[in-house]
Amino acid sequence: MEQQPNQPSPENIMKIGTGFWASKILLTAVSFQLFTRLAEKKTMKANDIKNILGLKCTDRNVYDFLDALTIFGFLKREGILDTAIYSNSLDTDTFLDKNKPSYIGGILEMMNNRLYTFWGSLGEGLLTGLPQNEIKKSEDFFGLIYSDPEKLKGFINAMSGIQMGNFMAFAQKFDFTQYKTLIDVGGSAGLLSLMVARHNAHMRCTSFDLPPVEPVANATIQQFGLSDQVKTASGNFFTMPIPNADVVVMGNILHDWDEENKISLMKKAYDALPANGAFVAIENIIDSERKQNVFGMMMSLNMLIETGTGFDYTFADFNRWANIAGFKSTSIIPLTGPSSAAIAYK
Structure with missing residues (x-):
């Protein structure tokens, strides 16, 4: 059902209330040097990322982690799940690759x-x-x-x-x-x-x-x-x-x-x-x-x-x-x- 104008909505409350989830996903990716690894390889499949980062969680957890980063705009993706190929977005490639002088x-x-x-x-x-x-x-x-x-x-x-x-x-x-x-x-x-x-x-x-x-x-x-x-x-x-x-x-x-x-x-x-x-x-x-x-x-x-x-x-x-x-x-x-x-x- 389409929400009517001026009707109360919990959307912003939940967006801000769970904001630390999104923050921790990005901060964790930076701590893993995910964007630096991707910049070196240009593109990687989820399983390769899992192995190179030494992740012991399930494949589904890895997909969720990478796809959330994709939805946020930090990664680009072609394919889906086990066929997905990931790469850096323009912003992360510029500012979150540790090997570049523009790293922030x-x-x-x-x-x-x-x-x-x-x-x-x-x-x-x-x-x-x-x-x-x-x-x-x-x-x-x-x-x-x-x-x-x-x-x-x-x-x-x-x-x-x-x-x-x-x-x-x-x-x-x-x-x-x-x-x-x-x-x-x-x-x-x-x-x-x-x-x-x-x-x-x-x-x-x-x-x-x-x-x-x-x-x-x-x-x-x-x-x-x-x-x-x-x-x-x-x-x-x-x-x-x-x-x-x-x-x-x-x-x-x-x-x-x-x-x-x-x-x-x-x-x-x-x-x-x-x-x-x-x-x-x-x-x-x-x-x-x-x-x-x-x-x-x-x-x-x-x-x-x-x-x-x-x-x-x-x-x-x-x-x-x-x-x-x-x-x-x-x-x-x-x-x-x-x-x-x-x-x-x-």
């Missing part, structure tokens, strides 16, 4: 290995206002990763993956013609600086982060062959001044902190800029009516899980903080998906 799966690996479990305690986080990550076991997550080169590399890959599309868009959409230098505060692997340099030959960029990050960033810079335009600098942006530049960028930095620290960081950016310089925050800026950017609101809740006091924000929030910090005007540039570049001019 690092953030999905971190979601599977860490955040999937921690988000099970969202209710506790809302009730207590406390972080729900490693700190519950008296473990300092950032201390753990910065003391272990392999964990640090995985974390950097995760942070790079979630922002790569935004960095590419920003490098091409922002007008750099009146600027010569840029510093990316909390620059991680240096990808934002590299994207800006690649698309703006006159720019000289610096990726600024803690000392243990510098070797990773330098390796990335060498990989891109842009060492003449992109350099690294080490330091703590809370305990020392931000180095001077025409453009100061923070990508997914402000949302880690409470309002007081957000304003403090924006004031430090202001002090690092010349007259008419630009401060840029690249984040999941929530729409002012709080009706559209649901990813921004989910990321804000993720900051509760990770930090307890951090949160994502609207452009109106950014404008208020920019005014307090002393900036004369602001603008916003939509980037990819739910992300934008909020800009404050000195």
